[in-house]
Amino acid sequence: MKKYTILTILIVTLFSSVAWSQSFYNFNRQRDIILSFGTGTSAYFGDLNDPGDIFDTRWNINLGLEYFLNDRISVRGELMYFSLAGDDESSNTEGRVRRNLSFTSDNGELNFVGIFNFRRNGRRFYQRPGVNGYVFGGLGLAYFQPKAIVPDVYVDDFGNSTPLPNAGEKIALKPLMTEGVDYNRVSLVIPFGGGVRFKAGPFFNIALEAGYRITFTDYLDDVSTTFRDQSIFGNDLTARALADRRPEIGLPRLAPGKRRGDSSDNDGYMIYNIKVEYYLPTHIMSTSKFKKNRRRSKRPRSQ
Template sequence: MRSFKILVFTIVTFAPFFADAQSFFAIRRNRNLLVGLGSGTANYYGEMVNPGEFGIIKPNITVSAEYYWLPRISSRAQLTWFQFSGDDSKADDDRRERNLSFTSSNIELSVIGVVHLSPMGTRFYQRSPLDIYGFLGFGLLRFNPKTVAPDGEKVALAPLQTEGVKYSRIQPVIPVGLGVRVKVDPFFNILVEGGYRLTFTDYLDDVSIKRYPDPAILSSDLARALSDRRPEIGTQPDRPQEVGVRGNPDENDGYFIANITLQYYLPTEIFRSSQHKLYRSKRKFWNRRR
């Protein structure tokens, strides 16, 4: 909610300046490059959510740049900060007895290809008022699952190797999804978009292996305490009789991102003006040296 308020404040504050600035540029010159700022929600899917459901709703903020190569084909680079979390106490079944939880702050850098149902038009301002599109791409995710230790301190789980397994916190992802683009005026779009991220890891939540690991292989008392948290709520049977189920290694974790994004068509004059200023600066420098 806080990130959404920041986005709304930014739009309300700066949109009038962008609108007034259009008088400086010839509208008839085409524009193929868009920049965007968006916010929305992120949901994780893995061992700590009810089957068939997504986890606790968390915020995200996205900045992006998109370029149209053809009337119906574009590509977009985007950087997204977001969070997701899971908590066994919210489970509908006996996973509550496992007593695990985590929160992760993440950064995703991705490049996607976009196919549009409606073409841009001969000129950017002639585009359709409404467009439906699909996207597929590749990205890198930096995640960092943390939990609250028994003493109340928040600690990162990956360095502790709570399952006796070392894993990388940088993982490839495949974004895939659908969106709707609404033309606000000649220079602005609103995007409403949702996309799932296929991952190649089962450790977004620091939980994967089926059985609890032998405490003897873990590196510290803290790792042992966070590996099996059933004793904290009295749900751990004697180990000789029961080992217990910790995770599901047969299915990777994933997450879903939903956004509302404001897009702006950048005028080509911005780049021409920058190049001209650079050229003039170089000329002044060399003339001064002579």
């Protein structure tokens, strides 16, 4: 997290330099589009985490543009890169420890949300409240790529070990079809949550935000249904080894049809962020002139 803290400080410093260079003329003009940069942590919820675990040390980074429709409602588009992980080894449940599955995943998300601010902004952007809470909700698309580290050997049902040529490598799990399912790595997501903004000067806000993502997949972690017969993997010993990892800790392989995951509930994830928000100058991007012309066109003509 240290390098992301340094990056955030550099971004703030750069934005501050730009802000001080703005003329009084531009200061007096309305700004209604915010550029935001954020970083924080990501938490995964699925078959490879314990109930009640709501924080994680995985990271995320995001960039967004927000447009104010009026003094309380805005819309935002955001790109995010984030990491998720889960493993049975650190579980408090014995059954999960004996299952011995794990994954890590670096992911991307594009989302569009509507935002409702609790307090109204002033007539000008620099007259906004010093503190303002908000809630948001919308739609997005997430791309995920669960991976796992290949063990040193494959152990067959008779206890014989065969060294694996890609031992120690982190590889994608989806092509292996560990449960015999060719799932899609792109999922529709529903982001929702809330946050609070702190005015940090005429052009800047600091925002703290938390948002959950409902997904439409149970394969963020490559775990969902049951163990399959090892014969479906043919001669692919790597797929055989990663489909059932119990032999790595000295336990027998489970029979086909035994529960591997819970398919009754889709996976999800939580995003926690601190963001720097900057009101873009009107000569870069603004709709204030359009709004002004639109208001004039609605005025009744004098007789």
